[in-house]
Amino acid sequence: MTLSDPNNILAGAFADLDSGNLKSSSDSPSESKSEIRNEFAVRRATLDDSLMLESIEREAFPGMTPVTRIERDLTRQNGLYLAAIRNWQPDEQELGPRFAIATKAEKEDESFTARMRRNVDRYLLDRVNRPKLPPDYIAGFVGLWFVLDEAHVVIIGLRESDRRKGIGEQLLISAVEQSFENDSRVVTLEVRESNEPAIELYKKYGFQEVGLRRRYYSDNGENAVIMTTPPIQSDDYQKQFTELVEQHADKWGWVSRPGFAAPEGYVEEDETKGESEASDSTSADGDESESKPEIEA
Numbered sequence: 001m002t003l004s005d006p007n008n009i010l011a012g013a014f015a016d017l018d019s020g021n022l023k024s025s026s027d028s029p030s031e032s033k034s035e036i037r038n039e040f041a042v043r044r045a046t047l048d049d050s051l052m053l054e055s056i057e058r059e060a061f062p063g064m065t066p067v068t069r070i071e072r073d074l075t076r077q078n079g080l081y082l083a084a085i086r087n088w089q090p091d092e093q094e095l096g097p098r099f100a101i102a103t104k105a106e107k108e109d110e111s112f113t114a115r116m117r118r119n120v121d122r123y124l125l126d127r128v129n130r131p132k133l134p135p136d137y138i139a140g141f142v143g144l145w146f147v148l149d150e151a152h153v154v155i156i157g158l159r160e161s162d163r164r165k166g167i168g169e170q171l172l173i174s175a176v177e178q179s180f181e182n183d184s185r186v187v188t189l190e191v192r193e194s195n196e197p198a199i200e201l202y203k204k205y206g207f208q209e210v211g212l213r214r215r216y217y218s219d220n221g222e223n224a225v226i227m228t229t230p231p232i233q234s235d236d237y238q239k240q241f242t243e244l245v246e247q248h249a250d251k252w253g254w255v256s257r258p259g260f261a262a263p264e265g266y267v268e269e270d271e272t273k274g275e276s277e278a279s280d281s282t283s284a285d286g287d288e289s290e291s292k293p294e295i296e297a
């Protein structure tokens, strides 16, 4: 069963969304944002995004040697990377590509060397050898590997400034949707046992703790918890998932994503802001083989 299967309850729910008939699951429909388009969209990541994805990886997992090999993963036959994107803002573009994609720590480093490097980048290197700005601003991304009948979330991470805005949840929703489409049986991942925000997110989507990998992370020897969903094609899971997707749209607005473009007529968030203002005056151990990297998701 796939999302495009008319018997699929998810397909039914999304058909409602497509026709703009979605009934809000919230008690106060007037507060629902499900007919507003979120400023972020999710799309498949490409090699043009790789510099920015690497920068996000450095920001999301500071102090770690890169946990994935993004460029290689972007071209893996059984891999899928999804990015949460929005348009660049003019002031971000003006700063030049090197600064625009830098991590928060790199931007805020006030040491003499860092300031010198930023000036050299901006006033010299950007002029003589200007790298191409990635096509979109990327807030975060999720990486999936499809192995046999399982979908493995190998990485999920966001820029610090973009957290707690429902974007990580949207990336996970999109990852599960793509796993449905791939006919995967379950979605699975490993997470540091101290990573409460991520564990809470996964639990919300039905992931259960099914095992422990002792001293899995090489930087501090922390254990990894293995978390796995129940069978995602089951009616029970799809019902639970559909409700969560509806709640997410109610809270954050509709997010365009692979297979679910925002229907025409959906209002951009900026437009509604304008209206309301007018009327009543936000594995490091992985190798080149098929073995999984030290998973950070």
Ligand SMILES: CC(C)(COP(=O)(O)OP(=O)(O)OC[C@H]1O[C@@H](n2cnc3c(N)ncnc32)[C@H](O)[C@@H]1OP(=O)(O)O)[C@@H](O)C(=O)NCCC(=O)NCCS
Binding pocket: 060, 061, 140, 156, 157, 158, 159, 162, 163, 164, 165, 166, 167, 168, 169, 170, 190, 191, 192, 195, 196, 197, 198, 200, 201, 202, 204, 296, 297
């Ligand atoms: C984990 C991460 C992806 C969550 O993304 P996010 O966009 O900030 O999360 P969202 O705003 O979408 O929140 C969705 C849910 O996640 C959970 N959550 C997110 N941040 C949380 C926090 N600080 N504390 C507790 N729960 C949190 C909640 O269940 C939340 O649902 P709610 O809004 O109904 O409470 C993000 O914190 C991140 O990039 N962290 C650094 C990298 C990382 O640790 N990746 C995971 C590796 S396994």
